[in-house]
Amino acid sequence: MAGVDSNRAACEPSCEVLELEPLIRDSKNGARGRRARLLGVGEALVGVAVRPLAAGIELGRRGERELRGAVVSGVDAATLATVDALLASPLAGEVVDRVLASPLARMTVERALSGPLVEAASRNVVQYAVLERVADELLPGETVDGLLERAQTADVPRRVADRLLADGVLDQTVARVLEGPELERVVESALDSAAMEKLVVRVIESRLLEEAVERLLQTDELWLMVDEIARSPAVAEAIQRQSLGFADEVAGGVRTRSRKIDDRLETRARRVFRRKPRGPGEAPGSGT
Amino acid sequence: MSEVAGRVRAAARAHHAQEAVPLPRAPEYEGLVTRAIAFALDAAIISGVSVVVGAAAGLTLSVLSVPSSVEAAVFGFAGGICLLWSTAYFVTFWCTTGQTPGNRVLGIRVCLAEDGSAPRPARALLRLIALTLCAIPLFAGFLPILVNDRRRGVHDMLAGTVVVGWPDQAAAVAANGTGRQT
16 A cells, blocks of 8 residues: 555656646546536426426316316205205104104203303303394384283283282392382482472472361361370370479579589688688588 | 418408498588578478468368357467478478488488488487577578588587488498598
């Protein structure tokens, strides 16, 4: 190996000397160019040869698409025609009745109601404002009036009232209203309103009240009631208590004044008799 | 031994301190004017009853034709009844509740100076007699009420009574009365 390198090293100076290097380089480049030109020509020849084949393939594809579309539209039309024929046939109702009467329908409904379908449906009803839309459709029309008339014809209000009374709902409602603060608020707002004031004034100024009072005074029952009340122990006790209260009040006034006079009189008498006056901390009337 | 006695004394002091109740404040002795008004009310009641009874008796006697000697005896008897009625009125009320109706209206009460209790009949009778005697010298016997520290007249001093405010002053007399200056 060392011998070969030594021979090459020995030869190279001889080549440079003979100027063979450019010739060798030119010959290599020429071979490469020829090879490239040959490849280009080959490709062009292949392209020309394959072009009809590609056009044929494309044509086949287009035909396949058109055929498939025609088949699909035909199948759709046939399906719709079949469905129309089925729906129009008298068997459709029978089929529906049988399906609904079968346990399958019941099971289907049960599973649907026990599953998450109800929640999903409710969410959708709320989400898409179904109730509002239905109400918008129903309220302006005569549907509500018709429903109310039918309910009235069917004696629904009386039945509802009977049911409420029988179940005690009305009692509970009345009790709740009487115990709750709502009634007080309503009464307060009613009493504070100017309309109520006007109403009271009109009632007082009307002849209705005068006539009512006159009729009441002409009845014997009123005076019987007054006699009964006057004879009642509660009224007698109240009158007695009031009289005693008045007497106590008078006696208290006399007592207070007499004690003040006592104090003044005693002070002067002590001064006359040169006795030591009462101490400053002693209460009036305390004879220490 | 002395240690035990000290402990007992300390325990007794603690117990006494626990059970001690605040003493009632000094009683309010009633003055001359208040008592005079009360007495006037009593006199009005006594006189009213006497007048009614006397008028009834007089009317009865005016209808009946009785001899003058009998009439004099009847008047004497009526006077005795009137005196008895007045005496019984005061003595009974002072002995029972310590309050005549006039005293009740004015809110005063007669009680013993020693313990605040109602006077016994003998004391009450003595007080009434002394009260009558006090009125004889132009009511001079009532003047000590103006200068006495416990507002006592001569009749009170003789009977050992005081006149205090009602309803809760008798307890104060019981607590403070024995050592008080008369």
